Amino acid sequence: MGYTYSENRQPEIENGSQKASNYSLEDFDDDGHLRRIGNVWTASAHVITAVIGSGVLSLAWSIAQLGWIAGPIVMIFFAFVTYYTSVLLADCYRSPDPVSGKRNYTYMDAVRANLGATQVWLCGFVQYSNLWATSVGYTITASISMVAIKRSNCFHSNGHNTACHISNNPYMATFGVVQIIFSQLPDFHRLWWLSIVAALMSCTYSGIGLALGISKAMDNGHSHGSITGLSVGYGIDHIAMENKIWQIFQALGNIAFAYSFSAILIEIQDTLKSPPSENKTMKKATLIGVSTTTFFYLTIGCMGYAAFGNDAPGNLLTGFGFYEPYWLVDFANVCIVVHLVGAYQVL
Structure with missing residues (x-):
């Protein structure tokens, strides 16, 4: 029509x-x-779905590289930067006036209206490269979680010494087929329920990781981390200076990536009804979304570090193994897959 x-x-x-x-x-x-029928709660669900990704599971490892002081400080700093820049971007949805001006339906429309046509090419390349890379990452991560479920059940059925080698390829293909089907749904504005389900799933598997981390942190006989993280030197739990520097930059990248959703903020804002003005609603949704994710990030990252110390794994859930409680880790991986299905659609 x-x-x-x-x-x-x-x-x-x-x-x-x-x-x-x-x-x-x-x-x-x-x-x-x-x-448009969106409100502060549907927008918050979109933000949480886009922000709380599988990156949350790497935060314990990231804090292990930075330590008890720098780790939480860096996380709070990125939360502030994300919120502040998102507030500025929310005012770009309408131009020249942020309340009654012409709508910019996409991030690229906002760039064109505020920075000119020349910047559209550069910003477009960066935005779509980021979306493509994130989509590839979500596909791979979802397949890893599906394989983890399969391996866990294999170990539980056949014993811990069984060689349960499973290819990721069929699961990546399955995830792609599911996304093709969901992509036929006619109107993203009406997919608020998918984001709410995905947001609930992200909170669920994050909560499971937090609970398992608290349980393990309460056990005696292992390191609970240190002020500066992994030490430079020789011996167990010590690494070379160049590795320390490289891993610090990796940790900073992990935390920055975990807060990345600004590339689709304008598209989320375009789902909102008015009055009140879209920029006011989006700012409230951003505050709710960033505050919620920061709470989860701090608790999961810190408790994961307390649980594993300097041996914190790159994926928090894999640190608890494939064995016991296998059913709880399986359920967490199912939640990851469901969340990534919704997050992929939002992106």
Whole structure:
């Protein structure tokens, strides 16, 4: 169904594809699009779905590289930067006036309106490269979680010494087929339920990782980490200076990536109804989303580090092995897969 717009921005239905009597003016927004129905809670779900990704499981390892002081400080710093820049970006949804100006439906529209056509090429390349890389990462991570479930059940059924080697390829293909099917759904504006389910899944597997971390941290007989993280020197738990520096940069990259959602903020904002103005609602949703994710990040990262010390694994859930409690780790991996299905669609 196509629309043309008169100067007073009233929608007109072209080619007789739909009878005009099926709609009234109240069914349309000021730009002639069907009325948006998003609110602060659906936007918060989109933000949490986009922000809390599988990257949360690497935060214990990241804190292990930075230590008890620098780790939490860096995490809070990235949270502040993410919130501050997102607040500024929310005002770019309409231009030139952030309340009553012309809508920018995508991040690229906002770049074009505020920075000019030349910057669109550069920002577009960066945005789509980021989205492509994140989508590839989600596909690989989802397949790893599916394989982890299969291996866990194999070990439980056949014994811990069984060679349970399973290829990721069929599971990556399955994930891709599922995304093709979901991509046929007609309107992202109406997919708020998918983001809410995905957000609940991310909170669930994060909570499981937190509970397992607390349980293990309460055990005696192992290191609970140190102020500066992995030490430079010789022997067990010591690494060379160049490795320390490299791993610190990796840790900073992990934390920065864990907060990345600004590339789709404008698209999320375009799902919001008004009044109140979209930028006010988006700022509230950003505060809720970033605050929620920061709480999870700090608790999971710190408890994971307390549980494993300098031996914290790159994926927190794999640190608890494939054995016991295998059913709980399996359930957490199922939650990861469901979350990544929704997160992929949001991206």
